[in-house]
Amino acid sequence: MSAELMISARGVRKSFGEVEAVRGIDVSVQRGEAFGFLGPNGAGKSSTMRMISAVSPVSAGELRILGLDPATDGPEIRARIGVCPQEDTLDTELNVRENLYVYGRYFGLPRREVRARVDELLEFAQLTEKATTVVDHLSGGMKRRLTIARSLINRPEILILDEPTTGLDPQARHVIWDRLFRLKQQGVTLILTTHYMDEAEQLTDRLVVMDKGRIAAEGSPLGLIEQFSTREVAELRFGVGQHEALAEQVRDLAKRVEVLPDRLLMYSDDGESVVAGVHERGLTPLVTLVRRATLEDVFLRLTGRTLVD
Numbered sequence: 004m005s006a007e008l009m010i011s012a013r014g015v016r017k018s019f020g021e022v023e024a025v026r027g028i029d030v031s032v033q034r035g036e037a038f039g040f041l042g043p044n045g046a047g048k049s050s051t052m053r054m055i056s057a058v059s060p061v062s063a064g065e066l067r068i069l070g071l072d073p074a075t076d077g078p079e080i081r082a083r084i085g086v087c088p089q090e091d092t093l094d095t096e097l098n099v100r101e102n103l104y105v106y107g108r109y110f111g112l113p114r115r116e117v118r119a120r121v122d123e124l125l126e127f128a129q130l131t132e133k134a135t136t137v138v139d140h141l142s143g144g145m146k147r148r149l150t151i152a153r154s155l156i157n158r159p160e161i162l163i164l165d166e167p168t169t170g171l172d173p174q175a176r177h178v179i180w181d182r183l184f185r186l187k188q189q190g191v192t193l194i195l196t197t198h199y200m201d202e203a204e205q206l207t208d209r210l211v212v213m214d215k216g217r218i219a220a221e222g223s224p225l226g227l228i229e230q231f232s233t234r235e236v237a238e239l240r241f242g243v244g245q246h247e248a249l250a251e252q253v254r255d256l257a258k259r260v261e262v263l264p265d266r267l268l269m270y271s272d273d274g275e276s277v278v279a280g281v282h283e284r285g286l287t288p289l290v291t292l293v294r295r296a297t298l299e300d301v302f303l304r305l306t307g308r309t310l311v312d
Contacts, residue, residue, distance in 0.1 A: 007034040009161055009192045010055060014064035017050045024050040026216035027064065034160075037183075037193040039203045039210035041298060047216040048196040049089075049165060055194060056086050056163055069160065082110065085159030089166040091150045093138045099149055100125065100134040107156040120156055128152040128182065144175025151182060162186060164195040168202060180205055200298040212302055219305040224298060231304045232296035233258055235274035239267045239281065240290040249286065256280040261303055266290075270300070 010032040017025035025047040032038045040048040053059035054066060057073035057080040066073060068080045093102050103124055107117035125131045128148040133141065141149065147168065154162060167183070168176040176199075183206055187193055197203050203210055204224040211221045220227055237257070241249055250262045256277050257269035269277045274293035281288065 008032070008067075009034050009036075009069060010038075010194070011067045012055075012064065013066075015051075015054065015061055015066050016063040017047070017054060017059070018062040023062075024216055025054070025062075028211075028213075028216075028218050030211065030218075032192060032194065034192055035187070035190050036209065037187050037195070037207045039207035040194075040196045040213055041200075041203050041210050041302065042196075042213035043198070043302075045215075046213040048213055051213075052163055052165055052194070052196060056084065057081050082157065083159060084161040084163060085154035085157065087151050087154040087162065087164045087167060089169060091146045093146060093149060093153070095139045096137070098135050098137050099130055099141070102138060102149060103153055103156060106153045110157045112157070117156070120158075124152040124155055127155070127185075129178070142175070144171050144178060147171060147175070147179060148182065151179070155186075159191065161192045161194060164193065166196055166198065168197075168199065176202070203298055210298075212298075212305055214302075214306040220301065227298065227301045228296050230301075232300040233270040234272045234296060235270075236294055236296050236300060237269040237271070237274040237277045237281075238290075238292040238294065239269065239278070239288040240265060241267070241286075241288055252284060252286065253277075253281050259304075268300070268303070270296070 008031060010030060012028055012030040014027050014029065015025060016023060016027050028051065040051060042048055050059065054061055055068060057068060057077040060074060069083055071080050073080055094105070097105065100121055103121040104117055107120060125134055128151065130145060130149060130152065133145060138146065151167065168179050171179065183193060195206065207224060209221065209223055212219045220231065222230065246262050246267050250260050250267055253269065254260045257271045259270040261268040271277050278291055278293060
């Protein structure tokens with residue numbers, strides 16, 4: 004990974020009237036890095052991404068993209084980055100090839116260069132056989148791959164992805180992950196937001212956990228899990244309304260216990276031992292699951308909320 008700084012934010016804030024969506028964040032991203040913003044709706048992720056995309060001005064602080072100031076160098080920045088929005092904004096009346104070609108012409112690229120680039124991206128997105136298919140007839144996963152391909156038409160140095168796999172089935176998500184991993188191998192810097200813990204763990208080298216406009220923690224996925232959680236989690240489901248009272252009876256069996264509306268989360272380095280201890284006390288959960296800790300556990304520890312709240 005190069006030491007070249009692609010994004011530098013120092014004390015960046017974003018306000019909408021009296022509402023402060025981003026409350027002074029510091030972020031640095033190097034060339035070739037995959038960097039993630041993790042958090043629930045309202046955490047400030049999308050506002051941050053729009054500032055990084057040079058389409059929304061910074062309210063306070065200092066932001067540099069590719070060493071440039073988006074306040075004065077917005078057009079140059081936008082010519083060198085790609086943006087894949089959360090919602091597909093494809094022209095549904097055009098076919099796949101036409102969507103890529105028209106978008107390439109927006110960048111002022113010569114026709115011959117655009118045609119060659121379209122062929123490359125069709126192959127990259129595994130859409131060559133669908134080149135003449137009208138967008139309305141594509142599956143959700145194909146539309147998402149086309150949106151990502153379209154954002155690459157100008158060979159961007161930074162690719163910004165807002166919730167790249169929301170609404171897709173597991174198979175389609177894995178295809179997207181593979182395409183993004185290949186881009187990273189080619190040296191493209193990836194910036195993404197996601198609600199999905201497994202997506203963040205699979206794709207990012209580093210990430211920040213955001214909550215209420217601030218950064219609650221920063222690090223690698225594994226580093227954050229090791230810092231803020233135990234190795235394993237025992238999930239125990241009892242009858243409706245019983246979890247709060249039962250938590251007091253088993254709290255000493257784990258390093259930490261979280262009470263959610265529908266289950267208890269018991270954190271330890273040996274989940275099976277925790278479950279055995281619960282049974283020894285005469286308690287029988289309706290459902291028992293022992294799993295490894297995830298980034299959602301990190302977020303719950305830091306904010307008291309799950310990622311989908």
